Amino acid sequence: MVGRSLREIIWARLRRDRVAMICLVILVVYYLIGILGPVVAGILNDSPYTLHPDLISEMGGKPIAAYGGISAAHPLGVEWGTGRDILAQLLFGLRISLVISTVATLMTVVLGVVIGIVAGYSRGVTDNFLGRLMDLILAFPFLLIVMSLSGVLTQRLTQLGVPEGNASRILYLILVMSFFGWPYLARIVRGQVLSLREREFVEASVAMGAGRRRILFSEILPNLWAPILVYATLTLPNYIGLEAALSFLGVGVLPPDVTFGSMLANSVTYVNVVPTYLFIPGTALVILVVSFNLLGDSLRDALDPKGVH
Amino acid sequence: MTETRAPNTLTPSSPAVAPGVAGAVAPDTLLRVDNLVKHFEIRGGLLGMSRVGAVKAVDGVSFSVRRGEALGLVGESGCGKTTLGKVILRLLPATSGRVEMDGQVLFDIPARGEPRRRPVYASNEAMKKVRQNMQVVFQDPYASLNPRMSVGELVGEGPLVHGMTDKKEREALVRDMLGRVGLNQSHIHRYPHEFSGGQRQRIGIARALALHPAFIVCDEPVSALDVSIQSQVLNLLNDLQAELGLTYLFIAHNLAVVEHISDRVGVMYLGKLVEMANVDDIYANPRHPYTVALLSAVPEPDPHRRKKRIILKGDIPSPANPPSGCRFHTRCWLREQLGRPERCTTEEPVLRALGSGQESACHFAEEISPEAVASAVASSGPTVTAEP
Amino acid sequence: MATTRGAQEALLEVVDLRTHFATADGLVRAVDGVSLRIRPGKTLGVVGESGCGKSITALSIMRLIERPGRIVSGSITFDGQDLLRLPEDEMRNIRGNEISMIFQEPMTSLNPVYTCGDQIAEAVSRHGSLTQREAAARAVEMLEQVGIPDAKRRAGEHPHQLSGGMRQRVMIAMALSTNPQLLIADEPTTALDVTIQAQILELMKALRERNGMAIMLITHDLGVVAEMSDDVSVMYAGKVVESSDAITVYDRPHHPYTKGLLASIPRMGARRERLDVIKGVVPNPLNLPSGCLFKRRCPYAMPICDNAPPLRLVAEGHVSRCWLAPDGGRPELGEAPSAAEAEAAALTLTVANP
Numbered sequence A: 001m002v003g004r005s006l007r008e009i010i011w012a013r014l015r016r017d018r019v020a021m022i023c024l025v026i027l028v029v030y031y032l033i034g035i036l037g038p039v040v041a042g043i044l045n046d047s048p049y050t051l052h053p054d055l056i057s058e059m060g061g062k063p064i065a066a067y068g069g070i071s072a073a074h075p076l077g078v079e080w081g082t083g084r085d086i087l088a089q090l091l092f093g094l095r096i097s098l099v100i101s102t103v104a105t106l107m108t109v110v111l112g113v114v115i116g117i118v119a120g121y122s123r124g125v126t127d128n129f130l131g132r133l134m135d136l137i138l139a140f141p142f143l144l145i146v147m148s149l150s151g152v153l154t155q156r157l158t159q160l161g162v163p164e165g166n167a168s169r170i171l172y173l174i175l176v177m178s179f180f181g182w183p184y185l186a187r188i189v190r191g192q193v194l195s196l197r198e199r200e201f202v203e204a205s206v207a208m209g210a211g212r213r214r215i216l217f218s219e220i221l222p223n224l225w226a227p228i229l230v231y232a233t234l235t236l237p238n239y240i241g242l243e244a245a246l247s248f249l250g251v252g253v254l255p256p257d258v259t260f261g262s263m264l265a266n267s268v269t270y271v272n273v274v275p276t277y278l279f280i281p282g283t284a285l286v287i288l289v290v291s292f293n294l295l296g297d298s299l300r301d302a303l304d305p306k307g308v309h
Numbered sequence B: 001m002t003e004t005r006a007p008n009t010l011t012p013s014s015p016a017v018a019p020g021v022a023g024a025v026a027p028d029t030l031l032r033v034d035n036l037v038k039h040f041e042i043r044g045g046l047l048g049m050s051r052v053g054a055v056k057a058v059d060g061v062s063f064s065v066r067r068g069e070a071l072g073l074v075g076e077s078g079c080g081k082t083t084l085g086k087v088i089l090r091l092l093p094a095t096s097g098r099v100e101m102d103g104q105v106l107f108d109i110p111a112r113g114e115p116r117r118r119p120v121y122a123s124n125e126a127m128k129k130v131r132q133n134m135q136v137v138f139q140d141p142y143a144s145l146n147p148r149m150s151v152g153e154l155v156g157e158g159p160l161v162h163g164m165t166d167k168k169e170r171e172a173l174v175r176d177m178l179g180r181v182g183l184n185q186s187h188i189h190r191y192p193h194e195f196s197g198g199q200r201q202r203i204g205i206a207r208a209l210a211l212h213p214a215f216i217v218c219d220e221p222v223s224a225l226d227v228s229i230q231s232q233v234l235n236l237l238n239d240l241q242a243e244l245g246l247t248y249l250f251i252a253h254n255l256a257v258v259e260h261i262s263d264r265v266g267v268m269y270l271g272k273l274v275e276m277a278n279v280d281d282i283y284a285n286p287r288h289p290y291t292v293a294l295l296s297a298v299p300e301p302d303p304h305r306r307k308k309r310i311i312l313k314g315d316i317p318s319p320a321n322p323p324s325g326c327r328f329h330t331r332c333w334l335r336e337q338l339g340r341p342e343r344c345t346t347e348e349p350v351l352r353a354l355g356s357g358q359e360s361a362c363h364f365a366e367e368i369s370p371e372a373v374a375s376a377v378a379s380s381g382p383t384v385t386a387e388p
Numbered sequence C: 001m002a003t004t005r006g007a008q009e010a011l012l013e014v015v016d017l018r019t020h021f022a023t024a025d026g027l028v029r030a031v032d033g034v035s036l037r038i039r040p041g042k043t044l045g046v047v048g049e050s051g052c053g054k055s056i057t058a059l060s061i062m063r064l065i066e067r068p069g070r071i072v073s074g075s076i077t078f079d080g081q082d083l084l085r086l087p088e089d090e091m092r093n094i095r096g097n098e099i100s101m102i103f104q105e106p107m108t109s110l111n112p113v114y115t116c117g118d119q120i121a122e123a124v125s126r127h128g129s130l131t132q133r134e135a136a137a138r139a140v141e142m143l144e145q146v147g148i149p150d151a152k153r154r155a156g157e158h159p160h161q162l163s164g165g166m167r168q169r170v171m172i173a174m175a176l177s178t179n180p181q182l183l184i185a186d187e188p189t190t191a192l193d194v195t196i197q198a199q200i201l202e203l204m205k206a207l208r209e210r211n212g213m214a215i216m217l218i219t220h221d222l223g224v225v226a227e228m229s230d231d232v233s234v235m236y237a238g239k240v241v242e243s244s245d246a247i248t249v250y251d252r253p254h255h256p257y258t259k260g261l262l263a264s265i266p267r268m269g270a271r272r273e274r275l276d277v278i279k280g281v282v283p284n285p286l287n288l289p290s291g292c293l294f295k296r297r298c299p300y301a302m303p304i305c306d307n308a309p310p311l312r313l314v315a316e317g318h319v320s321r322c323w324l325a326p327d328g329g330r331p332e333l334g335e336a337p338s339a340a341e342a343e344a345a346a347l348t349l350t351v352a353n354p
Ligand SMILES: Nc1ncnc2c1ncn2[C@@H]1O[C@H](COP(=O)(O)OP(=O)(O)OP(=O)(O)O)[C@@H](O)[C@H]1O
Pocket: B040, B041, B055, B056, B057, B075, B076, B077, B078, B079, B080, B081, B082, B083, B084, B253, B319
């Protein structure tokens, strides 16, 4: 009989967890749509940039058809004022939201893990310094800073050669999110490293003559991926929500591009007249965020060492 | 530090100043520990920047281990057994003292109060070589195996680190080791969580053996195991010693287990060795009041032998603030019997030879007699006050 | 009821207790056929290896089993009443008043935010009608009784300020403050050093003599059991496999597991080249063998052992869960188990102890 590694056991447990599997499927679908969005929109022969003035009333721009202009050609309706297709907007918007949150999460994880390991393994002065740095960053009023620096820093990015407009704004979002996000993970990782390095199996490895690199990468790191994975699955939906909030506040992506945030921001104006316009992107966002959170919780349960015999 | 020994007295001709080292640097000496000290600093104050004290976990311990023998080390929780083992293995940095393994000095750090000289440390390469020769088996069979590594990787790690890069060769070695410790060789691809405590301890032993060491520190290797499994592992350790000519430093708090496995036994109390002798002598004829009490306290698995025992008063004092003079004086029954001689509280006793190779760190070791013990037992009244 | 017959002489009688845990990985039969009897004022030692169900048995008696766990069947008769049928408020009254329990790790069962004195006073006043001041005075008195020096000062300290031995004394003081008839001590000295263990055992002996209480002493240390117990029950994989008075269990064990255990432990002053071993490992609670649970490790195993043996009387006051003949020899052919015999097994214990 071949032994099952912890990874296989955790996967087997996750497979038994129906909620986790449903969430996983939903997320895969979301990512596929994110990747294939333009293709789908192409098949539907529409794009979020195409205006349909014929579908809205000339006075005030209200969609003509019922429920926000739902029709066979535009199953989710059209936008107030421009007549752009909402399904197409969702398909494209999802893509931007996912890019921002995924890349920001990756950067957060890399920063958090590297700095956390360094802090935990070095102890002493370095650890002290990094600890204070984290405290400092966490103490910043995040929203205030992000909003006030947005203008200056996006400009700066453009000067550095990033294409003007939404490209630099997206990059700005990714950078600030990861800059303010890594300390949480770094703290978790640092704590783990501190306790792991005292564990007897690390001492056993030292007693065997293993060097520092081996200890860090072969002994300690493989024991870290569980908390990292859980943290990442819980951070990603946070970032999706954060991006929506920032776009909502006008810091994020500008028209004609759309994201969850800008769609929501647009829709609240008309919520009394066309509730579907708020309801549709809102639901899509909630499903995405909840799926991630539930998956994160299931993952945490599956990784719980108490359950691994 | 009340130890007055100078560092340059480590010559073979001065056994009187090297307590615990019976026949110092005899040709068959494998490990030699001299005046080893390990203090853990207690930091306090703002930001923990100031040193407010020290836990004197190991405080001046000297002994040597002969090639092929098993030296047992007993003592109560917190007396410094594990710390001693780890400092010898250089898993923890020593505060001062000297350790020599198979002719190689691992470190030699002057104590405070000694003439100043530069500490000596074995180089990294030398250390790596020595590590091949001295291994460790830990107490906790769960914490001491990396849960992410398979048995093959665990047992093969040492050989890999020491340059056995050929995978086939390594696997053959691992299989051989698994066979030696009585594990199924087909288990090589399994992970630690798939094994019971006793089996994990066997994996730990196989890992230690894979480097073909001469010397193994066994830190409570059976304490965490089920009673019915302990004897399996003890027999295994015995067999391996006979087969491979291993030398053990065997740390435990179970006196029956230590008696079973050891040739000589050292007893520790609050960071010091208080008695050292051959196993038969120490159990039949203990020469330190603490050893006497320790042996008397062990409940025996025989309802016919419910004996009255010496009940020590009070708790073990804190190693951060050990009693003056003899560290045992706060609980010593012999001192009470002798009418509390002042010497016990003022002068720190050193480990001294009492003839027949037995050594004790008690000023009044000669006063210990069966009658004295009997009267101590008789005066150990119940620790309850009567209901008013 | 089987229990009524023994009720006059037994303070506590457990018959065929079963407590199961429904876990994600399957049903764990943590306690699966435990019969015990404790005589008034006597000490019953319950021994067994880690995971054999000792603590769960104790918690079942106290009715403190929590959710994935459930007492499935059996009866627990204390002082004539069936605890399993008692309403919760009456049970709460018995708990702490008539049955007290002390745990292996005192730190987890003492509340870190209250002083030791407050905690004892709280236990005292919960069951009596003392004023706050009287309760506080009683707390100090209790601490003195368990041999804590400078009890007044100690009463004002928090648990973390005390050593392990002191904490265990505080636990004992708390448990005894209401003068219980039965003290359940779950590994009271396992976390302690030998010299401190000797203090605590001596203390328990003295208190037992003075208060005349019965003790259920749970431990895996055969030395502690021999030292303290009048009667001994040996547990293996959720079942009691042997019960008798202490001398009989140690001198003439019947069950092969008990025999193996006694032969395998190293003893002081009796050095041997090799220790006897019990081969194999304790079975996985999720994957128990059929028939006798000790079958795979038993040197005497025989075909009949594929049937689960009942707890049978092998001598007066001595029961064993094994098919071997009462003298330890092979059972004669034809002495195969009858259904009636297995059924009678649950009853044997009531007539077992004199
Ligand atoms: N890293 C550390 N920092 C501070 N104090 C320590 C450290 N490690 C051990 N100590 C202290 O040193 C003393 C000796 O500890 P050690 O673990 O060596 O005892 P031990 O004899 O092995 O005990 P046990 O039988 O409980 O394993 C104890 O008082 C302990 O609290």
